[in-house]
Amino acid sequence: MNVRVYLVICSVILNCFLINQVNCYNILGVFPFMGKSHFYVYDVYLKELARRGHNLTVISYFPQKQPLENYHDIDLGKGKSLFELNHPVSVSYAQALLSFAILQPIVGSYTCRQILDDEEVQDMILTQRKFDLVVAEQFNTDCPLAIAHLLDAPVVGITSYMLLPWHYPRYGVPYNPSYILYDVYHGGTKPTFLQRIVRSFSYQFINFLQKHICKHEDSVISHYYDNVPSVEELGRQVKFLLLYQNLVLAGSQILPPNVVEVGGYHIAQPKQLPADLQNFIDESKNGVIYISFGTILQGSSIKKEYFRAILDVVSELPQRVVWKWDKKLPQNIINIYSSKWLPQNDILSHPNVVAFFSHCGMLGTTEAIHHGVPVLGMPVIGDQFTNAAAIEEQGLGVQISYNSISKELLLEKFKIQVFAIAFRHCITLNIVAILPFHGRSHFIVQRVYLNELLRRGHNLTVISHFPEKSPPSNYYDVSLAENSTVFENSLLYRQSYVKFPLVSFNMLKYGRESCEVLLSNQNVQQLIRQKPKYDLAIVDQFNTDCGLGLAYKFNAPIVGISANGIMPWLYERFGVPYHPAYVPFQFVGGGRHPTVLQRFERSILNTYTKFIFYFSQKLEQLKVAKYLGDVPPLEEIAKDIKLLLVYNNFVLTGSDIYPSNIISVSGYHVPEAKEVTGDLKSFIEGATHGVIYISFGSLVKTSSLPDNIVTAIIHAISAMPQRFIWKWHNKSQVLDKNKVFIADWLPQIDILAFFSHGGLNGAVEALHYSVPILAFPILGDQPSNAASIEESGLGVQIQGHEITNETLVAALKKILDPQFRENVTRLSRAWHDRPISALNTAIYWTEFVARHPHLNYRNRVVDIPFYQYWCLDILCIYIAIILTFVCLLKIALKMYRIKHIVQDKKHTMKRSKQE
Incomplete structure (x- = not known):
């Protein structure tokens, strides 16, 4: 997808939280994680906000090397060289849990203290500097949420990866180990029974641990500032989460509308490669395989036998190889170009690159998808397992387990599967x-x-x-x-x-x-x-x-x-x-x-x-x-x-x-309003106090309304100073023609001021034109729509049995109150404030399906058995573990009692003999 589309999505979403209709906003960005690969994503987003004229203050470990206009850095590292997070190549469930159990609270609390100790941050909070919005990284600490609370600013969360375990309850996303992609572990959307047990346990363990981390951060924050709600509570108040994933990679995920997928915006236009690298790739008759294991993993720590297998494979393949490697390679291999640093995005954009052998970090994975390069994934740690599973399930590549690397298996993966992946495009459908x-x-x-x-x-x-x-x-x-x-x-x-x-x-x-x-x-x-x-x-x-x-x-x-x-x-x-x-x-x-x-x-x-x-x-x-x-x-x-x-x-x-x-x-479906004409126009123009429009839709015979409701409506028409326009089929009804205009068809979208049955089309039109509704639901989806109208603030609802002369007049007066109408106007502005219009959205996704008919759109949950959906088999395992523990405990206690009984008997016999 076009990079600009993602940037538009991210930027425009911000407008949803702001009260004043102005062009430039003061935005505070807080990015407490010291990983360069994370900030590499955020940097593109922040620069685009600055380019669009917003004033940015950014708290991070990565200040801009060249000062930018309307972009102010607060450097947490204070110019010191950063500790780079490096991981040896090792695949272990225990290691993953250990990193959460130890690194997460330690690093998170350390970063929280660094932020709150910073003099610029303290001055910013003390002077109550005005920010329209706080953009907060959602990763290893929730300290930024406390800062946003102290500054009284709404929060947009942002990530450079998929959902983490503690995000699911925070944003109301349902988690089920039977089908949902899970960060840290294998299995994708089709996990084995063992993988489901591991996921279930680790999900509960990590969320349990996160609650204690939050309490620890609360104590850190309370050391600096009083009366700050718990970070767990503040986390539930985040307005939007910009999630760095996409349907093409992650498949159909069940997400609320305030969790927005924006994966891919970091990808820049390709630049010219260095001359020697450009020639190496250009001259490859059979294409190029690009190999990189990212910035966090130590590639040279791969086991020697695995490294040898990779070398043997790339030596046999007819393709040339470009390899990001931190050590010298054997001199006798002539088809490999290696370097400690390589311009990955620019390489993947080259048409001669036919495959990407990767650890499946999110950035490289996204770049490969963007440039149409199939991936051979070898996940090692963190979200790489999730990304690799998604790549394979979506037909974007294949994966191989680190512990199963061999020359034969690598050759099979490359020759049979990776090079066979293709993409299809169409224009006229x-x-x-x-x-x-x-x-x-x-x-x-x-x-x-x-x-x-x-x-x-x-x-x-x-x-x-x-x-x-x-x-x-x-x-x-x-x-x-x-x-x-x-x-x-x-x-x-x-x-x-x-x-x-x-x-x-x-x-x-x-x-x-x-x-x-x-x-x-x-x-x-x-x-x-x-x-x-x-x-x-x-x-x-x-x-x-x-x-x-x-x-x-x-x-x-x-x-x-x-x-x-x-x-x-x-x-x-x-x-x-x-x-x-x-x-x-x-x-x-x-x-x-x-x-x-x-x-x-x-x-x-x-x-x-x-x-x-x-x-x-x-x-x-x-x-x-x-x-x-x-x-x-x-x-x-x-x-x-x-x-x-x-x-x-x-x-x-x-x-x-x-x-x-x-x-x-x-x-x-709502077009631009056209000017009404004829008698109707004269009637509206003569309405000194405005017009209320009454319509009960195209399905229900309005002439079948009970007499008491018709009487109440006629009373309201007489009691209210406004004129009324009534879509009514019974022409025999005698009404004051100076007060009410009756017709069996009316151009609804042109004259809205609404007493309605709560039909969806009419509600949408009212919201579009900023007109409050008095909803009188009758059947079908109208009761549900009426509830939404009332809960959203677009209007109020009244049930048939509640309608009397007095209640109907009171309800109409309520929605005509200037303050109520002002709230409706604000709601309408939010309705119109979309990155892409509703019609363009519908057309885009329709054409998307035609372009990519073989993509896996199907949510995994529709295929899993009932017992897996409700985790009944996992529950049985838990119950069996508990029962086994109880039984063992009973046996231990029984043996303990028997032991003491025997000892007491021996002691008694001994005393008897002595006596």
């Missing part, structure tokens, strides 16, 4: 979009996305109920409209948990009907017989999976698209964790703060909806077999969906924990 749902509100969203794909030159075949009247030449409609009616203004008012089973059952019934309409359509059948070649299939993810069977017949990679949030039955297929205590359930209220009753309801309804969807899917499978022939189970096809474009955003819906292949794209 042939895309089929399968959209079987007949709801217009969904297609309104999807149509904008499809039109943008057209505008970018792709060829589209669209199977839907909404054919274009004048389609362009690269748009081919397969219309389903002949055999269906549009799902619009067709539902009666319902607001009852008792009626929920009927509503959900009907929704899936409509799905099965859509399946029949889709597969039986003659144009669809003709399309199947033609066997067209598609680069990509876009399939609606709503109430039927029949579109997946059709995509399978077309043999195209699948991108899922949703015009709403994630339906309950989609969680498992994408590996999204569901928990009723904090994850909203789409069809009921409660938001992220449910009551006990609401949590109980969610648990029951979640199980119920999954069950009836499973039953419905089995019936659909029969239809698929009837019309399409031999097709795998639909749920198995669903697990191979590459990406899901979901229509939500954390600004409105809150922070959800999604894998990397679920992309939030909410908002792209």
Whole structure:
């Protein structure tokens, strides 16, 4: 991915935390780790911030050699030569745990004291220097968080690696040893039983240890400053974490939206190589293998027999070798160029470099991916095991264990596997979009996305109920409209948990009907017989999976698209964790703060909806077999969906924990507002106190609203000074035409001031145009949306049974309060503040799948057995260990008692004899 994209992401994210709308910010960066490879990443990020005009103060061990404008260094090393962290080549679980148990608290506490002892830092805190933001490294000490607290500044965390064990609970990321990549140890997303036990134990041990490290740091900080919360608590208040990884390497990871993947931004434009090195690589007819084991590892400490095996292999291979090595190599090897230092990024960018033999440090790994160079990984310590496993699983290279190095195995890895890896690119795509749902509100969203794909030159075949009247030449409609009616203004008012089973059952019934309409359509059948070649299939993810069977017949990679949030039955297929205590359930209220009753309801309804969807899917499978022939189970096809474009955003819906292949794209359907005309324009312009817009969407018949609710609305219209615009189908209703404008269709996005049913499209439009909402949820996802509207601060919600003349007027007055509207304006600014627009995001990831169809997008959790997901086998091991310990303890105590009984008897007999 382009380096500038990552830099834009990192820079723009900062704006989310700032109150004032200004161009330049005062930013404090605190980077307490003394490892050069870490700061090498941060340095690029910091210089880009400075280049964009922000004023930086940077606390680190690595001051700039040449002073930069608006960049001030606080040098923790004070010009002294730094101790370089070097590790001999050794692979040991015990060593890894020992380094955490000893080095982490010692080095972290030492660094914390150095920072707090610094006179410039003390002066900065004493004078309460104003910073808009603190960028804090998240590694071996949390001391920077205390500094941010003392300066009263929000914090953005930053890393140069993947998540560390203590980051998982800190940012609410679920950890499971059965499928999640784990720093320090082998196994990738497919660990063995032993590896899962080791991971489970080490995860608990390291987090237990981290709590004690935090307490130790708290005591260090309290020695300097009073009334500072614990660093553990401050860690949970970090706004964003810029995580140095990427979907291409790490696969689909389950992360909340405030953990942002930005891996790769350190990679600079390649520079000209030194003349002798340039000639050496240019003249290599069979390509070049680059070998480097990084800056931290001592390459010369590799065992002699392993070193000999590497030499024998590179001597036999026809490729030349460029080797970063800290000792002289044998003189008789003529195909090797070696040096203690080499410009790694520039070498990897050379087209003649065909492979990279590496320890799998994050920087080198990222550079290899960027330049398309396959990797042979030999991990030794730290996150190298994670990176090597990710490289192999993602098809970017292979790995070899340090302890298994041999000439034969190295030759096999190089010849058979590494040189076989290739990359595929495409420009103009042939895309089929399968959209079987007949709801217009969904297609309104999807149509904008499809039109943008057209505008970018792709060829589209669209199977839907909404054919274009004048389609362009690269748009081919397969219309389903002949055999269906549009799902619009067709539902009666319902607001009852008792009626929920009927509503959900009907929704899936409509799905099965859509399946029949889709597969039986003659144009669809003709399309199947033609066997067209598609680069990509876009399939609606709503109430039927029949579109997946059709995509399978077309043999195209699948991108899922949703015009709403994630339906309950989609969680498992994408590996999204569901928990009723904090994850909203789409069809009921409660938001992220449910009551006990609401949590109980969610648990029951979640199980119920999954069950009836499973039953419905089995019936659909029969239809698929009837019309399409031999097709795998639909749920198995669903697990191979590459990406899901979901229509939500954390600004409105809150922070959800999604894998990397679920992309939030909410908002792209909202165009620029057009000026209203005619009577409506005159009505709005005549509204001295503004306009409130009332609409209950396109699905519910507003004429079916209960009389008491209609009466309350009419009372509010009379009681409020504002004028009202009401989307209303009952023309017989007698209302004051000077106070209310009635129509059965209105240009919603042009006149928003909203009393709404809480539909997602309307909520997004209101947020886009900074208009508060009074949400009156009726059915479907509206209760969940209404809860999000209230929790985000976009508006308030009112339930049907709460509506009276007085409560409705009071609720409208609340959202019209100037302070409330000001909060909505701030929320809207955050909504618009994105590094890439929603539409560009959707298009980018769609094209990404077509460019990289064989990349592993699938989250490992969807494949692991039930007992592994819940770690039942590991739990059994723990229980067995505890029971064994208890039994041994009982045996020991019993033997101890027997021993004392025997001794007492002997003592008694002895006394008896003496007497």
